[in-house]
Each structure stands twice: as C-alpha cells, then as structure tokens.
Amino acid sequence: MKKILLPVLILALVIQLFVPSYMIWQRYDVLKSGTEVKFDIGLFDPYDAFRGRYVSIRVEDAIATSFVRGRYGILEIDENGFAKISRVESEPPKEGLYLISSEENYFSFPHNRYYMEETLAPEAEKVIGASAEAYITVRIKNGKSVISGMYIGDVPIEEYLTE
C-alpha cells in the first residue's frame, strides 16, 4: 500500500500542475493566433476574494443581453474593427467569426470580468462612467475567446489610469 502511495501522490501533484497549465494553454493559443475584435462596454467595479478586484463588463449589444436561444453568436465587424452579434444560431457556422455562449440553452456573452490591480479598478469605473469611448479587445479562434485588453480611446486602460 505504502509503495503505491508515492506514485499516486506524484501523479496527483502532476495533475495539480497540469490543470492550470491546460487552462493557460487553451487561452494562450487563442490570444496568440485568434482574430482581434472590439466590443463597446459599460462597467462597474466589484470584488472577488480569490482573484482580486475587477471591473464587471456589460457589452453594449442588444442580442448579447437579450437571452436569445442558441449557443453561437455570429459576429459582424464594422470598418473600425467593432463587433456586433448579428444573429444567434444553434450550430456553429462553417465560416466567419462567431462566439460560443457561456450558457447551454441561450446566448450569453462569454465575458463579464476584467481583472485589474486593486487600486485601479475603482478608478476605471469612474473614468469609463464618464467616457463613451471604452471598449475591450477580444481574440477569437473557433468560437473560443479571450479578452486581450481594455481601452479608452486607443490607450490601454492601465496606462490611461497611471498616466
């Protein structure tokens, strides 16, 4: 029994490392090779004891906030790179950009948090409340998406707040 325990323990510790590594690899791949689009946002500032302070994102898009049935949000991109969800489908499209919903039965925008340094998050809320030019950039690959940044005008929000 004791002989088995050490390999089991080592396996468990390897799995402990593998799970967050796999989570990272999945997102890193999208960040590296996905297509970048922009979404207009509104936000407010809440708190998570484990992951820290964040600004809660609400995408200014009629379909993304109206619980339409279907899992796949088909994207339409304008000339400035801003995306809108044009319709929601039950099956993934064969071509074009789309987002996979965070819910099974209806479309829900898959991102609702942008984590920031503790002191910057409340400031971000104030600034974006007064600015209409806030948006997030999202990298998308095969429907999977990762937030790559948050901007005011063309300046990353972290830079905007620290300047």
Place this chain on the structure above:
Amino acid sequence: MRKEKWLLDEIEKWQTEEIISPESAEILKTRYAPKKKINLLIVLFSIIGTLFVGMGVVLVGAHNLWYKLPIAARTAIGFLPLVASQVLVLYVYLKKRDSIAFCEGAAILNMAGVFSSVAIVGQIFHLPSDFTNYILLCGVLALPSMLILNAIAPLGIYFWTVLNGGLCFDSLWETPLSTALYVVGALFAIYNFRAENGRAVYVAWISVISGFILVWVTSLLEDFDVFISLFAYFALLGSASVLWERAGRSLEISGTAGTLIVMLFATYEGWWLSSIKSDITIAVLTLAFLALAIGILIKKQRVVPAALAAFAALLLRAIWALVGLNSEPFSVVFMIVANVILLAVGVYYIWAGARKVSLLYANVGMITVCTLIIMRFFDSEMSLGIRGVVFILLGIGFLGFNSYLVRMRKKAKEEK
C-alpha cells in the same frame, strides 16, 4: 511517561532474572510501551499558522500587482505558490510523515497553492465568474494530498467546495460528481473516527455538520419532507454512535440535539398543517438510512436513546405523510402526540441521568422539559384554559411520582 519507563526497565530486569519468560516480557513491553504524545498546541499552531500563510498567498495573488508584466512572467508567478507547496508535500511525505503538524500544514498550504494558482490563471485571462466550478475544481485537485498525508485540517474546506458546488445552484442528486466527492470526504472522516488527540472529535463534528447541510438542502431541492430526512439522519447518527468510542460521543450528542430541536418544531400545530411533499429517490434513501440505523443497533445489541427518539419522531411524521392527514382535527392529534413524545424523551433522559449519575443526560432531559414547558406556556395557538388544566395535571403527576419515589426509598431503608 516516567512510570512507563520505570516499568519497562523493570520488565527487562525480570526477564534477565528469569522471573518471566521472553514471550511474557514482550507482551508486557507492548502493553506498557509509552504512548507517543502529541503536543496539541504545536499541531494547532502549525494549522493556524499555515492557514494564515495560505490565505495570505491567495490575497497577495488577488492583489494583481504584476499586471504590467508579460503573460509568461505572470503565469510563472501564479505557479510559484503551487510548486512551493508541492515541494513541501513531497518533503513531508518522504521525511516527516510521522509529524502530524507537518502533514496538516503541508496539506493546508497545498490547498491554498491550488486555490491561488487557479485563481491567478482566471485573473490573467479575465475568465468569467464561475465561482462554483472554480472552488469545486480546487477541492478536487487538493483532495489527494489531503488523503495521502492523512491531514484532517483541510477537510472542512473540502466539504465546503463540494457542497457549495452541488447544493448552491443545483440539486446534489443531479450532480453525481459532487455526491461521489462528498462520499469520499465522508469515508475519509470515518477512517479517522478512531484517531487520537481530538482528531476523531473534529472529523466527527465536521462530517456531521456537512451531512446535516447535505440532507437538509437536498430534501428542500428535491421537494421532499425535510423533517423525515432529518429524523432518519439523526437516527443513523444515534445508532452509529455505538460503533466508535471517541467519535461516537459526538455522533450521539449531535443526533440527540438534532432530534430534540427538530421535535420542538413538531410541537406546534402549524407544522402538521403544511403541505405533504414526497419524492421517491429521497424516500428510498431515507429508508436506507433507517435500515442502516436499525441494522447497527440489532448487530451491536444496544439501545441508544437518541436513535429511539428519532425513530419515534420519524414514525409519527411518516404516518402523517403517508396517510395524508394534514388537516384539522388530525393536526391537533399529531401535535399532542409530538408533545407527549418530547415530554417522554425529556423525562426519560432525566431518569437515565439520575440512574447512571450522568450530568449530561440529566441536563439534556431538564433542558428538553423546560423548553417544552416555556414553549407551551407562551403558545398562542392553544386555549389558555386547556393549557392551564394540562399544566396542573402534569404538575400533579410529577409531584405524585416524586412522593411515590420518596415512599419507595423509605420502604427500602426500613427493609434493610
């Protein structure tokens, strides 16, 4: 310790002087070998200390001071607490496996390392809120080191991760993973029911409380009569108390307290007018609990008052639910029977306390009877006149029984 050492030296001498045989000496040495004493304070401080460090690591991770660094650097920082705790776990497993303080501390730090690292991944990639799955994942990942190091301190956190995942947003029976994970934790707790130095008591209470939450919330979610499930659970606790010496006391106390507290609710008429709820899954599980409880008592040939009280309450509620008597005047009948059962249980505990000279039993009985009296005195649902008559009759009954006891004692003295 000194006495034991002296005795062992003496046994050596007896053996050398051939007063006893080497076999007898070996038996005596084993019997009187000094027990390894564990400094509880050191263990507790190591648990509290590592708990603080672990929580500090999680909070520092949440601070997000490194947001300006590239993703690779942030990822490396995220993995640091996990890797450090893994090194400690391996070191403790290989070198300090006999030290409870090290095992508990390493398991707590490893759990904190898992929580922190998975949280930092979420922070780096701005993952959406999914708190339930996040903590469930962390609980599962930290489970093996807790089991292998036989560390009980993180058990409470583990139960929280599993129960929160299964119960807060969904029914546990619809999430078999949570159920299975809960069972793993419960079996680990039972494995430690014979442990020493308060470990058994700690795991007993932690598993009893989490089991209570499990039974209660699952019954609510499955729309089953919560009280039937709870009485079956308390009956099981009462019966199972005969199986273990140290943990058994905690199981008996919790089973008794649970039964009596829930029974106090049953002494109100409104309780018997509520709508009847039933679900076949929970009904089967309740019967399984009950069968297990009765099976233990039959096998051990012991009578546990806590289990008997729970059986009586369960039987009453089950008859009410099965026959569907949730209307007047049946509700009044059930209410009266519930009051009589509770009064009988209280009086039994006082009697048993006096017989066994057990202050705990006597106090449990006194508290039960006094609470029942106070509740009925202020009960606005019953007529003042009826309550007055019942109180007078009960008082006469108690005083009559008391004078009977005094006469019997006098008679016994005279006969001597």
